[in-house]
């Protein structure tokens with residue numbers, strides 16, 4: 001297919017989510033991916049869905065995150081029925097560990113804020129923490145227990161989104177970097193890749209950390225930069241942790257297969273994908289400080305990925321001003337896995353000229 005109703009640039013979790021929602025609504029959708037779907041941040045992330053543990057302040061962004069978090073349960077069921085793939089949405093709950101006086105003051109503030117917002121949050125004392133998680137450092141003073149912050153296996157989720165999208169008629173072209181935009185006057189009517197020209201009624205930029213590099217092509221500055229995140233995984237047999245743990249310097253995600261993901265750095269080093277000695281040392285030290293028992297566990301892997309960062313750390317969702325037919329859904333920074341379901345849903349409504357079920361104009365590109 002060289003023509004489509006909607007053409008999506010980028011096969012990360014955001015592009016794949018939008019593609020599936022559109023395909024379900026019988027829109028003819030074509031997704032162009034430079035390399036392989038899910039090969040960048042969306043396949044490399046830790047997969048926690050934890051707006052509460054991340055301490056987001058009340059406001060439209062927290063509302064967006066909470067709405068998306070709610071969508072994972074039903075999404076897991078639908079994807080399992082449609083594809084047979086279990087996206088390992090685990091209702092682990094999270095503990096924000098308090099190790100210092102300063103942490104305790106922060107914990108009290110967060111507790112009050114989240115309780116006032118009507119969210120489920122509990123203050124646990126030291127004993128409650130150690131009963132629930134016996135391997136946590138005995139130096140712990142307490143924790144915030146966040147029973148609704150969970151996790152998903154992000155690489156599996158991308159695979160399931162693509163398989164479900166394919167079954168609903170979406171098309172995915174891998175190994176196809178977009179190198180140009182086709183216009184009729186100001187209107188964007190398609191894109192060029194190395195081998196082909198594609199025509200579409202609407203084009204969506206969903207190229208993650210690379211969306212900023214497309215700005216020149218689309219004649220609009222897109223202030224998105226890569227923020228490198230290093231991550232590593234340790235082997236356990238599921239016998240060390242039950243909850244996702246957050247501390248000031250690191251988080252630990254105990255995955256369904258027993259591995260514990262330890263993350264992550266935030267570094268502005270351009271598109272340099274190296275894992276560094278300092279990065280790994282920092283993560284291991286922080287992990288041991290939270291859970292000393294992890295020190296004796298085998299380290300399985302370490303890797304790095306690029307989060308799409310924006311100056312105010314909020315995503316860009318909506319039309320690109322001055323270019324009718326062109327849209328953007330990018331810049332999800334640290335929360336693209338969490339925000340994938342709601343982004344797919346809202347963007348599909350917009351692209352189908354429907355009223356949005358949740359107002360999201362605060363996330364427009366020219367805010």
Ligand SMILES: Cc1cc2nc3c(=O)[nH]c(=O)nc-3n(C[C@H](O)[C@H](O)[C@H](O)COP(=O)(O)OP(=O)(O)OC[C@H]3O[C@@H](n4cnc5c(N)ncnc54)[C@H](O)[C@@H]3O)c2cc1C
Pocket residue numbers: 009010011012013014015032033034035036037038039040041042043044045046047048049176177178179206207208209210211228229230231263264304305306307308329330331332333334335336337338339
């Ligand atoms: C270490 C790390 C840990 C993270 N942990 C979490 C977490 O626990 N929870 C959470 O919610 N988020 C997490 N994130 C953030 C999350 O991974 C991102 O926000 C999300 O994956 C962004 O998805 P995306 O689809 O926008 O971008 P990507 O997954 O980067 O996909 C963009 C795609 O566009 C393609 N592309 C680029 N240029 C072109 C072009 N010209 N033509 C065609 N295709 C192109 C790329 O090849 C890529 O596949 C983490 C990120 C990192 C790096």
